[in-house]
Amino acid sequence: MITVIENGDFIEGVFSNREEAEKYLPGHPQKGKCTTNELTFSDFPFYVVENEKDRFVYCSAMDEVMNYIKNIDREKINKIKKAEFHLNKNNETKVKIALGLGFIIYKVSEPIMESEKNMDKMGMWNHYHIDEEEINEIRNENSSHGKYPVYRWMKE
Numbered sequence: 001m002i003t004v005i006e007n008g009d010f011i012e013g014v015f016s017n018r019e020e021a022e023k024y025l026p027g028h029p030q031k032g033k034c035t036t037n038e039l040t041f042s043d044f045p046f047y048v049v050e051n052e053k054d055r056f057v058y059c060s061a062m063d064e065v066m067n068y069i070k071n072i073d074r075e076k077i078n079k080i081k082k083a084e085f086h087l088n089k090n091n092e093t094k095v096k097i098a099l100g101l102g103f104i105i106y107k108v109s110e111p112i113m114e115s116e117k118n119m120d121k122m123g124m125w126n127h128y129h130i131d132e133e134e135i136n137e138i139r140n141e142n143s144s145h146g147k148y149p150v151y152r153w154m155k156e
Contacts, residue, residue, distance in 0.1 A: 001017065001039055001040065001041065001042050002014065002038075002039045002041060002043075002046065003015045003016075003017060003018045003021040003037065003038045004021075004036075004058070005024065005033045005036055005037075006034065006037060006056065007030055007033060007120075008014065008030075008035050009120070010120035010122050011056060012034065012117070012119075012120075013114060014112040014113075015111055016111050018038050020111070026049065027117075028118065029118050030117075036057075038097045040060075044108065044110055045107050045108060045109040046059060046060050046061075046108055047059040047064070047065045047105055047154065048105070048106040048108060049104075050105075050122075051072075051077065051078055051103050052108065065150075069135060070139050076108075077101040077135065078101060078102055078103060078128050079100070100132040101130045101132040102130055104127050104128070104129050104130075105127060105150065105154070105156060106124045106125050106127045107153075107156075108126075109126070112125065128149075130150050138150075
């Protein structure tokens with residue numbers, strides 16, 4: 001089964017099996033802070049929804065991600081900052097920071113083992129930021145998932 005090592009607020013490694021994950025941990029400077037989670041599936045790709053309330057939600061298929069988005073209690077969705085850019089009448093760019101809801105979704109297509117232990121490099125993984133507008137569209141529609149940008153991204 002696929003095994004992940006979580007290091008507090010980030011996933012440090014994704015391994016094909018538990019034995020590979022256990023080989024990575026010796027000598028780790030934060031070994032006591034790391035948790036090893038064996039997932040219930042063994043095939044790549046899979047998806048990780050990062051949501052600070054549930055931390056990481058592991059999904060074996062796109063439909064699981066869409067169902068998670070449709071069914072999660074709105075109170076449990078991340079509050080994120082979103083930058084909105086506007087041109088004023090003088091053609092100057094103005095930035096407004098708004099608070100909204102959102103997730104980060106990662107597509108994991110192969111094992112990931114960081115070369116430096118105790119480093120958060122998830123921002124370099126294949127990921128998609130889904131904002132409140134897209135969440136609302138998904139939650140309010142009963143049609144095919146294919147029209148949503150997040151779904152098209154997951155199929156790439």
